[in-house]
Amino acid sequence: MTPHANTHPGAIGRWRTLPSAGRRAAVSLIVMLLAWELIAHSPRLFGFEVPYLGVLPAPSAVIGEWVMLLGDAHYWGSWYLSFTRVFAGFISALLLGVPLGLWFAISPTMRNLFFPVFEMLRPVPPIAWVPAAIIFWPTQELSIISVIFLGAFYTITLNTYNGGRRVDLAIIQSARSMGASRSNIFRRIVLPGTLPSIVAGAAIGMGITWEVVVAAELISGGNGGGGGGLGLFMWDAYLAGNHEQILVGMLSIGLAGYFSSGLLRRFGGLLTPWLSRN
């Protein structure tokens, strides 16, 4: 309640009303950008180039390039392509991973039969599937999506399975003793009990899909058909020697991942209202 903040609701007043976490984030971002700008201009400012980092384009140049790209249909087309691929791969991972994880959780037979195979395939990185995916799938698009699918699938399945097994036995027994049928216990007890783990698995899986989409596009993209996407956008920028655009591509992917995870968290929160503070 400083009189200053009241009489002059200017920039400083607004700054003071920000929560401390927001202020710290802003400080860290500004300091980082300033340091980066200085390093990028080091030959002119200090007479020598800071090793390695000195070759980076300056943030001002990157932002300038970005602003220019905002009106570029090709840039937004890349966003669109990557988003649809991530969406397709992620949704199919969710649709297959959740039921499989639940099945592992409730059926020992299923677990004994298929879990060893699952665990053997899991350590194979999604990127290592790229050559096989190209050979196996008829179109390049399907190969890319299948690799993205694998990125999220194992995490979602495993989280669902672990969550399902951790549903409190006392809770299940109590439902049984109230005369609930097996299917009712599955729908009203096991499923909601597993939901927090499914949401957590989906959030981690979503992060992995954005790690994988770029690599999948880099490797199988190009040559016209089925290319495009933010990954290929970066690769093209690299081939053209446009360093600013490489950074724009990197930052775009970071933003895309941030938005997708934020959206997923919001949606997950709506699905599990009992976890938020009442």
Place this chain on the structure above:
Amino acid sequence: MTNHVETQDASVAGEATRGFTEILALYHGFGRGAQRIEVIENCEFKLKPGKLTVMIGPSGCGKSTLAKLLAGYLHPDEGSLLIDGRHIAGPGKDRLMVFQESALFPWMVNEENALYGLLASGQVGAGARQRVTALMDRVGLGRFRHKYPGALSGGMQRRLEMVRALVNEPALFILDEPFRGLDAMTRTLMQEHFAQMFEEGRRTALFITTDIDEALLLADEILVMSSRPMKVTRRITVDVPRPRTVAGMIKDERMKHIKVAVTKALYSEAIKAFDGSSRAVAAAGFEKFLDTTQ
């Protein structure tokens, strides 16, 4: 408000004839070969319909195992368990268990939690909803009907479980140390609540505890259990009218007698857990305790 509930409960008072429970020549154990532990050996008793039977015994003696056998979660090695003449073959609606730890469903609002059993078996009507509302008001949970159990304190969660158990109208209540872990004040309040709710609609109940005062406050009949392998060592009738209070129990001659009897029976079992010199020390301490009660 209280009147309203009492008239509702009076309508089910006729159910006191349900829940006649017989435990016959029961044996149960865990493990095989050298690892084998006999938990229950030749255990026999009956629960009278409409009576609150309290089972008390040293901790780890097998009371919870017996509760699980009654609930149908476990199958006995030998012997039989019958409710109203029918064999217990698995979990069923005629028995309801309230556990040591909370078994509320965190993802259902409190009202839904109380109604779940009826909803799951498609028996929920306007009457059941009214009854839940009245019972929740009655135990001070009226404001929390549409909140999640996570918003309730430990004592409130226990009360909600009591409401849930009552609404399901089982023939037999099995309560396995339901007030364990509550602070002393909340525990006393819960005991009073429970005794009052039991009086309002008498149903056959088996209440398991390790606390002598709790047993004396609640019981129509006390079963003192032996240490493992468990069986009934004494059966004591508590023919003192409710409501009872801890303060009243100190003055009441009959209660003092019963307390000494239960303590003695329990002591001779608990002392088996001590060996050698520690047994002598425990025995001396017990003699001193008896002096203060008599």
